[in-house]
Amino acid sequence: MRNSITLIALLALPLAAPAWDQPERQAPPAWDQLDAEQREALIAPVRDRWNDEPQAREHMLRHAERWQRMTPEERRSAHRGMRRWKHMSPERQEQTRVLFRQLRALPEDERRALRERWNAMTPEQRQQWLRENRPQE
Template sequence: MLGLALLTLTATGWAQTSALPNWDQLTPQQREALIAPVRDRWNDAPPPQRERMLQHGQRWQEMTPEQRDLARRGRHRFENMSPEQREQARALFAQMRTMNPAQRDELRARWARMTPDQRQDWLKANPIVEPPAAPRKP
Protein backbone atom coordinates (compact mmCIF):
# COMPACT_ATOMS: atom_id res chain seq x y z
CA MET A 1 0.00 0.00 0.00
CA LEU A 2 2.67 2.50 0.99
CA GLY A 3 4.89 1.28 -1.84
CA LEU A 4 2.16 2.07 -4.36
CA ALA A 5 1.73 5.51 -2.88
CA LEU A 6 5.47 6.17 -3.03
CA LEU A 7 5.53 5.02 -6.64
CA THR A 8 2.78 7.53 -7.31
CA LEU A 9 4.87 10.25 -5.68
CA THR A 10 7.90 9.39 -7.78
CA ALA A 11 5.78 9.24 -10.91
CA THR A 12 4.45 12.71 -10.16
CA GLY A 13 7.81 14.38 -10.08
CA TRP A 14 9.39 13.85 -6.68
CA ALA A 15 11.87 11.22 -7.92
CA GLN A 16 14.34 13.95 -8.82
CA THR A 17 14.75 15.05 -5.20
CA SER A 18 16.87 13.26 -2.64
CA ALA A 19 14.20 13.47 0.07
CA LEU A 20 10.47 13.10 -0.11
CA PRO A 21 8.51 16.22 0.85
CA ASN A 22 6.65 16.99 4.04
CA TRP A 23 2.89 16.43 3.97
CA ASP A 24 2.17 20.14 3.46
CA GLN A 25 4.32 20.12 0.31
CA LEU A 26 2.35 17.32 -1.34
CA THR A 27 -0.17 18.14 -4.03
CA PRO A 28 -3.81 17.23 -3.43
CA GLN A 29 -3.38 14.36 -5.92
CA GLN A 30 -0.37 13.00 -4.02
CA ARG A 31 -2.22 13.20 -0.71
CA GLU A 32 -5.17 11.38 -2.26
CA ALA A 33 -2.85 8.65 -3.55
CA LEU A 34 -1.64 8.09 0.00
CA ILE A 35 -5.05 8.25 1.68
CA ALA A 36 -7.13 6.25 -0.83
CA PRO A 37 -5.89 2.77 0.19
CA VAL A 38 -6.69 3.44 3.86
CA ARG A 39 -10.13 4.82 2.96
CA ASP A 40 -10.84 1.70 0.87
CA ARG A 41 -9.77 -0.63 3.70
CA TRP A 42 -11.96 1.33 6.13
CA ASN A 43 -15.00 1.24 3.85
CA ASP A 44 -14.58 -2.51 3.20
CA ALA A 45 -14.13 -3.40 6.87
CA PRO A 46 -16.97 -4.54 9.16
CA PRO A 47 -17.59 -2.40 12.30
CA PRO A 48 -15.43 -4.51 14.69
CA GLN A 49 -12.47 -4.24 12.33
CA ARG A 50 -13.03 -0.49 11.93
CA GLU A 51 -12.95 -0.16 15.73
CA ARG A 52 -9.65 -2.02 15.82
CA MET A 53 -8.20 0.12 13.02
CA LEU A 54 -9.16 3.26 14.93
CA GLN A 55 -7.62 1.94 18.16
CA HIS A 56 -4.39 1.10 16.33
CA GLY A 57 -4.23 4.60 14.89
CA GLN A 58 -4.79 6.17 18.30
CA ARG A 59 -2.15 3.96 19.92
CA TRP A 60 0.31 4.85 17.13
CA GLN A 61 -0.16 8.56 17.86
CA GLU A 62 0.61 7.96 21.55
CA MET A 63 3.86 6.06 20.86
CA THR A 64 7.33 7.54 21.14
CA PRO A 65 9.56 7.39 18.04
CA GLU A 66 11.47 4.52 19.67
CA GLN A 67 8.26 2.57 20.29
CA ARG A 68 7.21 3.13 16.68
CA ASP A 69 10.56 1.82 15.47
CA LEU A 70 10.18 -1.32 17.61
CA ALA A 71 6.66 -1.82 16.23
CA ARG A 72 7.92 -1.51 12.65
CA ARG A 73 10.71 -4.02 13.27
CA GLY A 74 8.26 -6.44 14.87
CA ARG A 75 5.90 -6.12 11.89
CA HIS A 76 8.74 -6.82 9.45
CA ARG A 77 9.82 -9.83 11.49
CA PHE A 78 6.22 -11.12 11.54
CA GLU A 79 5.86 -10.63 7.77
CA ASN A 80 8.87 -12.88 7.20
CA MET A 81 7.56 -15.73 9.36
CA SER A 82 6.10 -18.95 8.02
CA PRO A 83 2.34 -19.49 8.58
CA GLU A 84 3.15 -21.89 11.43
CA GLN A 85 5.46 -19.35 13.08
CA ARG A 86 2.77 -16.68 12.75
CA GLU A 87 0.22 -18.92 14.46
CA GLN A 88 2.65 -19.52 17.29
CA ALA A 89 3.45 -15.81 17.59
CA ARG A 90 -0.24 -14.89 17.71
CA ALA A 91 -0.90 -17.46 20.43
CA LEU A 92 2.10 -16.38 22.49
CA PHE A 93 1.20 -12.71 22.14
CA ALA A 94 -2.40 -13.34 23.15
CA GLN A 95 -1.25 -15.28 26.21
CA MET A 96 1.44 -12.76 27.17
CA ARG A 97 -1.01 -9.88 26.93
CA THR A 98 -2.53 -11.08 30.23
CA MET A 99 0.78 -11.64 32.04
CA ASN A 100 3.07 -9.47 34.12
CA PRO A 101 6.70 -9.04 32.96
CA ALA A 102 8.06 -11.85 35.15
CA GLN A 103 5.44 -14.29 33.84
CA ARG A 104 6.25 -13.27 30.24
CA ASP A 105 9.96 -13.88 30.82
CA GLU A 106 9.21 -17.30 32.29
CA LEU A 107 7.01 -18.24 29.33
CA ARG A 108 9.68 -17.11 26.85
CA ALA A 109 12.29 -19.24 28.63
CA ARG A 110 9.94 -22.23 28.78
CA TRP A 111 9.04 -21.80 25.08
CA ALA A 112 12.73 -21.80 24.13
CA ARG A 113 13.20 -25.16 25.89
CA MET A 114 10.13 -26.80 24.28
CA THR A 115 10.37 -29.32 21.46
CA PRO A 116 8.17 -28.77 18.36
CA ASP A 117 5.70 -31.37 19.68
CA GLN A 118 5.54 -29.68 23.07
CA ARG A 119 4.90 -26.35 21.36
CA GLN A 120 2.02 -27.86 19.39
CA ASP A 121 0.57 -29.26 22.62
CA TRP A 122 0.91 -25.83 24.22
CA LEU A 123 -0.87 -24.20 21.26
CA LYS A 124 -3.76 -26.67 21.57
CA ALA A 125 -4.02 -25.99 25.30
CA ASN A 126 -3.86 -22.21 24.81
CA PRO A 127 -6.08 -21.28 21.88
CA ILE A 128 -6.04 -17.70 20.68
CA VAL A 129 -8.77 -15.66 22.32
CA GLU A 130 -9.21 -12.14 21.02
CA PRO A 131 -9.42 -9.57 23.82
CA PRO A 132 -12.56 -7.46 24.04
CA ALA A 133 -12.35 -4.12 22.27
CA ALA A 134 -11.13 -1.35 24.51
CA PRO A 135 -13.65 1.38 25.26
CA ARG A 136 -13.44 4.35 22.93
CA LYS A 137 -11.93 7.55 24.22
CA PRO A 138 -14.32 10.51 24.05
Protein backbone atom coordinates in the same frame (compact mmCIF):
# COMPACT_ATOMS: atom_id res chain seq x y z
CA MET B 1 -6.27 16.41 11.69
CA ARG B 2 -3.06 15.11 13.24
CA ASN B 3 -4.74 11.82 14.16
CA SER B 4 -6.02 11.52 10.59
CA ILE B 5 -2.51 11.89 9.21
CA THR B 6 -1.21 9.37 11.71
CA LEU B 7 -3.98 6.94 10.78
CA ILE B 8 -3.19 7.34 7.11
CA ALA B 9 0.52 6.83 7.67
CA LEU B 10 -0.03 3.77 9.85
CA LEU B 11 -2.44 2.09 7.48
CA ALA B 12 -0.47 2.93 4.35
CA LEU B 13 2.69 1.25 5.66
CA PRO B 14 1.83 -2.21 4.29
CA LEU B 15 1.28 -0.62 0.89
CA ALA B 16 4.79 0.82 0.73
CA ALA B 17 7.50 -1.23 -0.95
CA PRO B 18 10.19 -2.50 1.43
CA ALA B 19 13.09 -0.09 1.77
CA TRP B 20 15.62 -2.65 0.56
CA ASP B 21 13.78 -2.92 -2.78
CA GLN B 22 14.15 0.75 -3.55
CA PRO B 23 17.19 2.56 -4.89
CA GLU B 24 18.76 5.15 -2.65
CA ARG B 25 17.03 8.51 -3.08
CA GLN B 26 16.19 11.69 -1.25
CA ALA B 27 13.67 11.69 1.56
CA PRO B 28 10.07 12.16 0.47
CA PRO B 29 8.60 15.63 0.91
CA ALA B 30 6.67 16.75 3.97
CA TRP B 31 2.87 16.41 3.84
CA ASP B 32 2.43 20.11 3.06
CA GLN B 33 4.73 19.75 0.05
CA LEU B 34 2.66 16.97 -1.55
CA ASP B 35 0.33 17.92 -4.35
CA ALA B 36 -3.36 16.97 -4.31
CA GLU B 37 -2.80 13.86 -6.44
CA GLN B 38 -0.05 12.56 -4.14
CA ARG B 39 -2.19 13.14 -1.05
CA GLU B 40 -5.13 11.37 -2.68
CA ALA B 41 -2.91 8.39 -3.54
CA LEU B 42 -2.00 8.08 0.14
CA ILE B 43 -5.48 8.65 1.54
CA ALA B 44 -7.56 6.58 -0.92
CA PRO B 45 -6.66 3.10 0.43
CA VAL B 46 -7.44 4.16 4.00
CA ARG B 47 -10.71 5.83 2.97
CA ASP B 48 -11.70 2.73 1.00
CA ARG B 49 -10.91 0.42 3.90
CA TRP B 50 -12.75 2.74 6.31
CA ASN B 51 -15.85 2.75 4.08
CA ASP B 52 -15.71 -0.95 3.15
CA GLU B 53 -15.10 -2.28 6.67
CA PRO B 54 -17.26 -0.40 9.20
CA GLN B 55 -16.65 -3.16 11.75
CA ALA B 56 -12.90 -2.33 11.62
CA ARG B 57 -13.24 1.41 12.26
CA GLU B 58 -12.87 1.28 16.03
CA HIS B 59 -9.82 -0.96 15.66
CA MET B 60 -8.30 1.41 13.08
CA LEU B 61 -8.80 4.39 15.39
CA ARG B 62 -7.32 2.60 18.40
CA HIS B 63 -4.25 1.71 16.36
CA ALA B 64 -3.84 5.28 15.14
CA GLU B 65 -4.17 6.67 18.67
CA ARG B 66 -1.70 4.12 20.04
CA TRP B 67 0.75 4.95 17.23
CA GLN B 68 0.45 8.63 18.11
CA ARG B 69 1.48 7.93 21.72
CA MET B 70 4.52 5.83 20.76
CA THR B 71 8.06 7.12 21.04
CA PRO B 72 10.25 7.04 17.91
CA GLU B 73 12.01 3.92 19.25
CA GLU B 74 8.67 2.18 19.88
CA ARG B 75 7.64 3.02 16.32
CA ARG B 76 10.88 1.60 14.92
CA SER B 77 10.31 -1.54 16.97
CA ALA B 78 6.74 -1.79 15.66
CA HIS B 79 8.02 -1.48 12.09
CA ARG B 80 10.52 -4.29 12.70
CA GLY B 81 7.74 -6.44 14.11
CA MET B 82 5.49 -5.75 11.12
CA ARG B 83 8.31 -6.74 8.75
CA ARG B 84 8.96 -9.95 10.70
CA TRP B 85 5.23 -10.77 10.71
CA LYS B 86 4.92 -10.17 6.97
CA HIS B 87 7.69 -12.68 6.26
CA MET B 88 6.36 -15.42 8.58
CA SER B 89 4.65 -18.48 7.20
CA PRO B 90 0.94 -18.79 8.01
CA GLU B 91 1.79 -21.62 10.42
CA ARG B 92 4.34 -19.47 12.23
CA GLN B 93 1.85 -16.58 12.40
CA GLU B 94 -0.70 -18.87 14.06
CA GLN B 95 1.91 -20.05 16.57
CA THR B 96 2.77 -16.46 17.36
CA ARG B 97 -0.91 -15.57 17.84
CA VAL B 98 -1.34 -18.41 20.34
CA LEU B 99 1.78 -17.40 22.28
CA PHE B 100 0.86 -13.70 22.39
CA ARG B 101 -2.72 -14.48 23.42
CA GLN B 102 -1.34 -16.40 26.39
CA LEU B 103 1.25 -13.74 27.23
CA ARG B 104 -1.34 -10.95 27.19
CA ALA B 105 -3.43 -12.74 29.80
CA LEU B 106 -0.56 -13.08 32.30
CA PRO B 107 0.87 -10.69 34.89
CA GLU B 108 4.31 -9.28 33.98
CA ASP B 109 6.34 -11.68 36.15
CA GLU B 110 4.56 -14.70 34.66
CA ARG B 111 5.06 -13.28 31.15
CA ARG B 112 8.78 -13.04 31.77
CA ALA B 113 8.85 -16.62 33.07
CA LEU B 114 6.91 -17.92 30.05
CA ARG B 115 9.26 -16.09 27.64
CA GLU B 116 12.25 -17.65 29.37
CA ARG B 117 10.65 -21.12 29.25
CA TRP B 118 9.71 -20.62 25.59
CA ASN B 119 13.24 -19.62 24.65
CA ALA B 120 14.62 -22.70 26.40
CA MET B 121 12.17 -25.12 24.71
CA THR B 122 13.07 -27.36 21.81
CA PRO B 123 10.91 -27.09 18.67
CA GLU B 124 9.08 -30.27 19.71
CA GLN B 125 8.38 -28.88 23.18
CA ARG B 126 7.06 -25.66 21.61
CA GLN B 127 4.71 -27.63 19.35
CA GLN B 128 3.43 -29.54 22.36
CA TRP B 129 2.92 -26.28 24.31
CA LEU B 130 1.04 -24.77 21.37
CA ARG B 131 -1.24 -27.82 21.08
CA GLU B 132 -2.02 -27.62 24.79
CA ASN B 133 -2.63 -23.86 24.79
CA ARG B 134 -4.42 -23.32 21.47
CA PRO B 135 -7.79 -21.65 22.14
CA GLN B 136 -10.82 -23.91 21.90
CA GLU B 137 -13.11 -22.89 19.04
